[in-house]
Amino acid sequence: MSKRRKRRSRHRAPFDQIGEVIKQSDAQYTDRADQSVPQPDLAKAKTSRSLFHYTSAEGLVGILQTQSLFATHSAFLNDSTECRIIRDILLPRLESELREATPKLIERRVIDPKILTDFGDELFRQEADNMLHAMSQATNNTTPYFITSFCVHQPNTPAYSDGLLSQWRGYAKGGFAIEFDEIGIDDLNAAERTRYRYQGIITNTVAYNDHESRVSKKDFEGLGTALLKSLIPKIADRLTDILGPKTTNDFAGPFLATSPFLKHPSFEEENEYRIVALCNRPTVYEENDERDAKPIQFRSRATGQLIPYIALYHELKTVLPIKSIIIGPHPNQSERQMSVEILLEKIGVNVPIKISLIPFRD
Numbered sequence: 300m301s302k303r304r305k306r307r308s309r310h311r312a313p314f315d316q317i318g319e320v321i322k323q324s325d326a327q328y329t330d331r332a333d334q335s336v337p338q339p340d341l342a343k344a345k346t347s348r349s350l351f352h353y354t355s356a357e358g359l360v361g362i363l364q365t366q367s368l369f370a371t372h373s374a375f376l377n378d379s380t381e382c383r384i385i386r387d388i389l390l391p392r393l394e395s396e397l398r399e400a401t402p403k404l405i406e407r408r409v410i411d412p413k414i415l416t417d418f419g420d421e422l423f424r425q426e427a428d429n430m431l432h433a434m435s436q437a438t439n440n441t442t443p444y445f446i447t448s449f450c451v452h453q454p455n456t457p458a459y460s461d462g463l464l465s466q467w468r469g470y471a472k473g474g475f476a477i478e479f480d481e482i483g484i485d486d487l488n489a490a491e492r493t494r495y496r497y498q499g500i501i502t503n504t505v506a507y508n509d510h511e512s513r514v515s516k517k518d519f520e521g522l523g524t525a526l527l528k529s530l531i532p533k534i535a536d537r538l539t540d541i542l543g544p545k546t547t548n549d550f551a552g553p554f555l556a557t558s559p560f561l562k563h564p565s566f567e568e569e570n571e572y573r574i575v576a577l578c579n580r581p582t583v584y585e586e587n588d589e590r591d592a593k594p595i596q597f598r599s600r601a602t603g604q605l606i607p608y609i610a611l612y613h614e615l616k617t618v619l620p621i622k623s624i625i626i627g628p629h630p631n632q633s634e635r636q637m638s639v640e641i642l643l644e645k646i647g648v649n650v651p652i653k654i655s656l657i658p659f660r661d
Contacts, residue, residue, distance in 0.1 A: 347482040349622060350449035350572055351462070353470040354477065359624070359639070362477065363646055367613035370445035370576050373559060375606045382444060384561040385554070386431045388514045389522065393427035396523030403541045409531065430526045434547075434554060442498040442577040444559045445609050449479065449572045451504065461655040465568055467627045468659075475639070476625040476655075483620020487612050488574065494615070495593040496584050498577035503560050507567040513560065518553040521545040578609055623651040628659035 354362065362368060373382050401423070404410045414422065438444070450466060452458040462476045488500045506513045524542040528535040535542065559575045578593050597605050612619065624639055626632050632654050639652055 347480050348451055348572075349454075349459070350479045350481055350484065351452055351466075351625075352447075352449050352477045352479060353462070353466040353474065353627075355470075355472070355474045356635075359475045359477070360642065362619070363642060363648065365610065365613050366617065366619050367610040368447045368574070368619075369608045370447040370574060370578075370611050372607040373444035373446050374439070375604070376446060378562060378566065380563050382435070382558045382561075384510055384563070385514055385558045386428075386435070388510055389431055389519060390424070390427055392516070392519060393430060393523035393526075394423045396521070397423045397427055397527070400524055400527060400541055404527075404538070407538070407541070409534070409538070427523065430523065434526075435558075438555065438558075440580070441583045442555070442579050443607075445576040445578050445607075446559060447574040447576075447611065448569075449574075451570050451572045460653070461657050462625050462627060463568070464657055464659060467655070467657065472627075473629045474627045475635075476627065478622040478625065480620040480622055484574070487615065487617065487620070490615055490617070491576075491612055494590060496579040496588060496590045497593065498555065498579065500577070501556055501559075501573075501575045503573060503575075505560050505562045505566075505569075505571040505573060507562055507564045510561050514557055515553070518557075519550060522547075522550050525550065574611065576609060576611065618648065621648065621650050623653055625653045625655050628655050628657045 352362075352368070358369075401410060401415075405412045405415075418425075450458075450463060452463065466476070467474070485502065488502065491497070492500045521543045522545075525545045525547050528538070528542050529547055531538070555577055560573065562571065578595070581592050581595065584590075584592070593609055595607055595609055597607055599605055624643075626635050626639065629635060636652055636654065643650065643652075
């Protein structure tokens with residue numbers, strides 16, 4: 300073990316600088332990502348689905364009074380694998396590309412041949428992991444994900460009319476479900492994106508299984524060699540026969556658009572639909588970008604943890620596309636219905652109020 304440490308102190312791994320290189324070029328990594336991240340095509344005809352957002356009484360009051368939806372920083376959501384599943388899929392692909400390219404770079408005298416002796420085969424997997432970590436860190440340094448979640452329930456099903464029991468238990472104990480119109484949400488996202496500094500606002504359903512199909516090989520082929528090129532910019536053009544023509548910018552869009560829509564299979568019952576806002580951090584902007592900085596706010600947990608979030612649509616001064624409100628299972632549903640009626644009357648919103656028939660006492 301001590302011998303290995305001595306070797307590492309004498310010979311630095313050839314790709315150790317990848318994190319620092321990407322950190323220094325965060326702006327280039329996400330440059331014009333809003334043009335490459337898929338956005339909803341509002342002109343394309345589609346059937347507008349109902350999106351159900353489960354919330355507490357406090358959350359309902361906040362949503363209705365501010366006409367906004369809170370989107371939470373992805374690092375503070377309840378799924379510990381949030382936005383990390385893509386790394387497990389891309390890791391062996393990058394490892395393979397590094398393993399193939401390294402002997403050729405050694406032959407061209409770009410990399411010291413001693414590295415294979417000093418570090419062995421573990422080098423490729425470790426450096427592939429370092430590269431993926433650096434990409435994730437680059438995203439957090441510039442345009443972290445802020446996420447708002449909904450459930451999609453099929454019409455004419457019990458969940459559509461009464462809500463989903465697991466959601467009442469987990470997210471809205473004695474609470475409410477707000478039914479939103481999908482196209483109406485798309486319209487608000489377009490207005491929000493026009494006014495504020497986002498790299499994009501993406502909407503999609505979540506994939507719980509077969510994640511490989513979401514992480515297209517075509518979209519990510521050459522990512523490992525592109526990251527290698529970022530380490531040797533002065534001679535990269537002379538190595539395209541080994542490293543290919545692509546740069547890290549070519550992968551920003553697919554990476555940002557795929558990562559937040561992969562979740563662990565244990566959450567599958569939720570049938571989740573997400574708004575993912577790639578919100579620029581306050582000091583990140585392009586010189587000619589005249590949009591306003593989106594205010595990032597904070598709330599706290601009982602543990603003292605600060606949670607970054609943004610209030611989508613709050614400053615647009617518009618009305619949320621609410622179709623109905625469901626009163627969740629509770630012994631006093633009639634009183635809750637009356638309170639919601641008064642609240643809606645106060646803010647001037649007229650939507651149906653439904654009562655969940657699920658016989659569950661929270």
